[in-house]
Amino acid sequence: MFASQGWSGFAAIILSAFIADPTNIFAPAGTPARSIFSLSMLVLSITAAIFLIVAGILAYVLVRYRARASDGQGEQEPPQIYGSNQIELSWTVIPILIVVMLFLATTRVIYTTEHAQRPANALDVTVVGHQFWWEYRYPQLGVVTANELHVPVSDHAHPLPSYLTMSSADTDHSFWVPRLAGKMDLIPNKVNTMWIDPETKGLYLGQCAQYCGVQHAKMLIRVYADTPQEFTVWVEHQRQPAVDDPTVAVGRDVFMHNACISCHTIRGTVATGRFGPDLTHVGGRETIASGSVPNTPANLREFIDDPANFKPGALMPPMHLDSHDLDAVTAYLTTLK
């Protein structure tokens, strides 16, 4: 594996360090992430100042008070000093003052984030964590989708935050999109909430941040911040039942007569399973396997053949379809735009 990377891979690695990173916590693009960013700058400057002072004293002491050859065989011990109440009091009180200041600044951000005033027009999204994918339900809009979350952009003039109500269907997960907000855990039998308000249109990446089982690493998050118009169009499209294209009837039959329907829903068909992602509009998504690979027919075919090709440990079993059926079902799913 190392060898196959080669020198061009090496150059790419070096370059990548300088390219804007899509999940950098210091590149906030939403209110919660921005208020954490400002607080973190305060904390970083205070800790940096403490570091410079204390490390400076340490360096000075080591140089100034090192044992020297001229000390004369070290026979003479230095003066013994046992302590000083005044000095020790000073380095007790000063840290206490710093702690009080930091604590007050922190409390403010905790309350403004967790006790924020919720606007009446806020969008509600229910997020359900699964081993190893994300289910997104829009209760006000009647939309259900998976792995690719669409929310409207929220600007200062017209705040339109999205409130995420979160829980888990199995083990603990954590929803973390660093540029939008801090993480919040999804815990079974417990409901948590958080909110996001992307400032600019675009794609925001993240991934599950709580170890949830074998394939925790590929439980990726994609948040699409759409303009309000685009978002309305997207919602209208998602509300439609699945496309019923007669040219892929063979693949449709393969899907409906195999175990696929036990786990997946395709609205308007007999497939009503809830264990895996809703596939009603799977063809319209940019990625499959929870963001692991681009949604191309070739990838889709490989995934259906054996999900372990991309996600070892994924709970979907290999389907053992023959080549003809694989082609057919892939063609069918591709039409579900």
Add this chain to the structure above:
Amino acid sequence: MATQIPVNEVHDQIAQVPRRLWLEVLHGCVTTVDHKKIGLMYIGYALIFLVIAGFEALLMRIQLAIPNNHFVSPEVFNGLFTMHGTTMVFFVGMPILFGFGNYLIPLMIGARDMAFPRLNAFSFWISAFAGFLLYFSYIGGSGLYGAGSAPDVGWFAYAPLTARVFSPGHSTDYWTLALLLTGIGSIGTALNIVATIICMRCPGMKMSRLPLLPWIYLVMSGLTFVAIGPLTAAQIMLMLDRYVGSHFFDTQAGGSAVLWMHFFWIFGHPEVYILVLPAFAFANEIIPVFSRKAIFGYPAMVAASVGIGFISLSVWAHHMFTVGLGPGGNTFFTLATMIISVPTGIKIFNWLATLWGGKIQFTASMMFAIGFLFQFLIAGLTGIMLSVAPFDWQLGNSYFVVAHFHYVLVGAILFMIFSAFYYWFPKMTGRMLSERLGKWHFWLFVIGFHLTFDLMHVPGLLGMPRRIYTYEADRGWMIWNLLVSSGAIIQTVATLLFVYNMVWSYFKGPIAGPDPWDAWTLEWSTPSPPPSYNFAEIPTVASRRPLWDLKHPEDPDFDYEIEQGSPQQTKKEGA
């Protein structure tokens, strides 16, 4: 009453021990109740597990060196980080620190053994058995399924991943039982340490004259009592959930995953201090000796240690800032966590003041102690960042946290353990470690350490969560991970150098004599290695540094302590 230490027979040579068959040596190990032998067995056993768990870390770093690597499978990787964490905390950290405590405490307080020698042996053997049980999972983990598998639920094993539905087979049971058993051993040893320090100090050694190492072990043992209980209770509940059908943590039947987190972390955070306090204890002995000065502010050091002990019991939920505690809980645990930086700061400043005005000798031991000071400062500062709950919403469970706690565990604790080895190895074996190799070890380890753990903060800031067996190529994490992994290789080389140094010095090192460092506490008044009875005649002490008093009759410590302490009481003793 002045210090009276009967001059032990001066040994220029290591006591001539007739060569014994390895079976006799083994028999001696199994049957011994001598605190020194048990201490060394603890240390040896911890070193074996240190190598194993270090190797597990190395495998993980190879896997993570480049994105989408296929060096190990996700199943193997998840087992590796679970075993690495569990082993390092329970089968390296705890036994190595208990080992040093076992060896040193009776010697430093002028006693001939621990209070309960047989309990001591029992505690060691049950902990050792627990370690073997944990690793037996590699053979027996999945029972009838054939090939074994290690526990793969993470070292804090959050519910409900540990439920039978998500963790079939027996690997999680091996993990549960191993922790349960080693907990019994830890309680036994902690009990022994407390009883020894309270009851077996030599004449004249009031609590106010107790060296700081036993003082801090006293605090650490008290924490052990409080912390191990909830862990054991949680393990029993987990077993009941898995095999009797109870629902403590079974979320599908109304149980609570958050309950497990509380149980685990009310153990887990005091545990961090159980591990770091002995490092402070070593620093309190080693930094003064190589600065040639008394520790600065002994009473403040004791108070800070006790303070850290108490405060550490109220900070556990800072591991849970992202589980939805609500603003009230987050605020409380932010404050509690920040407050602990105050006594910790006092310690750092008092160590600096001890160095100030001294004549600092840069031995290998002292170099590791200075490394400890520097790195503990940084670990404390990143700790302050993480105590800020909103900052933790970003940093929690990311590689920043991994870097932070490795800064504590490696940069502070392991550095101080290395320092302790260079300092006390001569006492334990009668031979000096090679200083030259020691300095090579130090510099290589410092370079490897900083390459790995400084840079490991960065992918965390760039959004990389922990416990992922691989990562996407487009996130900008590659270069950092590659450098982090290369540092791990340098640390491995340094550690091998250290092992070589110990083996070589054990057979060929220069003879140490009773007091190679010109030190001041009672263990240096015994021959090296000390005889099984430690002291032919129990010493009497009149100050915190009895050997200083003997070496400097013109300026003994007890003169000073009369001025500072309570004069009446000292007068009564007839100083």
